[in-house]
Amino acid sequence: MRYKAVIEYDGGPYIGFQVQPDGKSIQGTLQKALKTISKGHNIGVHGSGRTDSGVHAKGQVIHFDYPAAISTHGLWRALNSVTPDSIRIKEVEAVEETFHARYHTIGKRYEYHVDLAKYPSPFTAQYMLHHPYSTDVDRMQTALNDLIGTHDFKSFCSTKTDKTDFVRTLTQAQVDYDAENHHLTFTFAGDGFLYNMVRILVGTALQIGDGLRPVDEMQRLLAVKDRNEAGPTAPAHGLYLMAVDYMDRADRDAKVASWEDHRR
Amino acid sequence: MRYKAVIEYDGGPYIGFQVQPDGKSIQGTLQKALKTISKGHNIGVHGSGRTDSGVHAKGQVIHFDYPAAISTHGLWRALNSVTPDSIRIKEVEAVEETFHARYHTIGKRYEYHVDLAKYPSPFTAQYMLHHPYSTDVDRMQTALNDLIGTHDFKSFCSTKTDKTDFVRTLTQAQVDYDAENHHLTFTFAGDGFLYNMVRILVGTALQIGDGLRPVDEMQRLLAVKDRNEAGPTAPAHGLYLMAVDYMDRADRDAKVASWEDHRR
Numbered sequence: 458m459r460y461k462a463v464i465e466y467d468g469g470p471y472i473g474f475q476v477q478p479d480g481k482s483i484q485g486t487l488q489k490a491l492k493t494i495s496k497g498h499n500i501g502v503h504g505s506g507r508t509d510s511g512v513h514a515k516g517q518v519i520h521f522d523y524p525a526a527i528s529t530h531g532l533w534r535a536l537n538s539v540t541p542d543s544i545r546i547k548e549v550e551a552v553e554e555t556f557h558a559r560y561h562t563i564g565k566r567y568e569y570h571v572d573l574a575k576y577p578s579p580f581t582a583q584y585m586l587h588h589p590y591s592t593d594v595d596r597m598q599t600a601l602n603d604l605i606g607t608h609d610f611k612s613f614c615s616t617k618t619d620k621t622d623f624v625r626t627l628t629q630a631q632v633d634y635d636a637e638n639h640h641l642t643f644t645f646a647g648d649g650f651l652y653n654m655v656r657i658l659v660g661t662a663l664q665i666g667d668g669l670r671p672v673d674e675m676q677r678l679l680a681v682k683d684r685n686e687a688g689p690t691a692p693a694h695g696l697y698l699m700a701v702d703y704m705d706r707a708d709r710d711a712k713v714a715s716w717e718d719h720r721r
Numbered sequence: 722m723r724y725k726a727v728i729e730y731d732g733g734p735y736i737g738f739q740v741q742p743d744g745k746s747i748q749g750t751l752q753k754a755l756k757t758i759s760k761g762h763n764i765g766v767h768g769s770g771r772t773d774s775g776v777h778a779k780g781q782v783i784h785f786d787y788p789a790a791i792s793t794h795g796l797w798r799a800l801n802s803v804t805p806d807s808i809r810i811k812e813v814e815a816v817e818e819t820f821h822a823r824y825h826t827i828g829k830r831y832e833y834h835v836d837l838a839k840y841p842s843p844f845t846a847q848y849m850l851h852h853p854y855s856t857d858v859d860r861m862q863t864a865l866n867d868l869i870g871t872h873d874f875k876s877f878c879s880t881k882t883d884k885t886d887f888v889r890t891l892t893q894a895q896v897d898y899d900a901e902n903h904h905l906t907f908t909f910a911g912d913g914f915l916y917n918m919v920r921i922l923v924g925t926a927l928q929i930g931d932g933l934r935p936v937d938e939m940q941r942l943l944a945v946k947d948r949n950e951a952g953p954t955a956p957a958h959g960l961y962l963m964a965v966d967y968m969d970r971a972d973r974d975a976k977v978a979s980w981e982d983h984r985r
Contacts, residue, residue, distance in 0.1 A: 465842070465843055465844075466843055467843040467844060513844075534839075537839070537840040542841060542843060542846045543843045544843060545840050545841070545842060545843055546840070575798075575801070576801040576809050576810070577806060577809070578729070578809060579729055579730055579731040579806060579807045579808060579809055580729075580731060580777075580848065582806045584844065
């Protein structure tokens, strides 16, 4: 039986989502938890995508096949009981066997949090980038507006990628400022994100806000298609994967059918 | 020159506000910081009151006498540079020599945060009490309303106190629920608080909300004046000292004058 689960995690103590030869990963921790509750079965966990070391999630989605009959409530409860406090299973849902947490995504939403206070808050230092500069929020929003739509985002993709298609569609690129708490929140939503894309977008937007780059810089970077021209990669600990959207059943079935045609 | 400062701290790594023979305290850490920036002077730090081990603050107030001429901005900056990330100096203000962070308080405000989710959030486990029960918020608010006004709060004071006067005035006793985040916030404001008073009030209110005690229980507890009759002391890590209010200059001077009269 296949299950889909929505999970959140504090990425701080982990080497990232994906299992690696050394270190503790989210995927590995979940697989270990499933092995414990299934009394020894090796159950593979598939995520909607990787998150890097230190990146947090409030709405990561996974799927896995559980070998025994168990209620979604029982599975949710058992998983939460054996995972550490840094990982929480928010929801578990039974899905058809064709559902895939990675292949059937149609969109993702990320947030990036920045503390603009002169000295970082004791309560958020591990959960927000500390950027103690007077940044022009309106200027950043004007620049971010140029990113909306379908573009080649090669300038905003780490060169350590194996992707060759850099065209993505952004539906939201927004910055909000909570003046009372000196708290800046970036929100990016789109059909897919390249490696380090949100962190490079934030690193570049902050330089625009700080006056280090012109306000029409995003247009130039989209045109030039060169990672070296964009700003720095903002640190991992400010980034949160907030939500993953999936195609509906009919579209999934159509995708499976076309894949079957393709293999024939 | 005397300075007043508003500070916030994550109480988790500390044995409490007050210097103790063993362990790291907020007061001791601040005194060490002042010694560093004053190049060796032993400068005493006076708080508005103690906070226990693990209790947090977002608006604790201190005063101290600095032996050299320095701007408030310079002092704020220097202190933040030498204190750990778990302590932040929010504001520094020069005050007259008669100001005292403890003797001139006229009120304090505390918050207590509770996570009602079935499993604790990875992001708040150290900063909120995890209480995974379905609690009746309206029932708690009805009970809390009985606390407003001037009462003998002996039932809500740890027996480890040296106080003999248990009469205090509460001006606010409120509980708010953020259903989306399963987040319960208690707010208590008044002219002064007894040892463990907020934590015992919260421990009792949660038992009322959980249906373990009747809704008019607070009235009975105020009348019975017996710590053993009240609920448990809620854990330290959900409690925050939010603000300290002070009498104005004229009242302070009058208090000094009456004190001088008294000594004569």
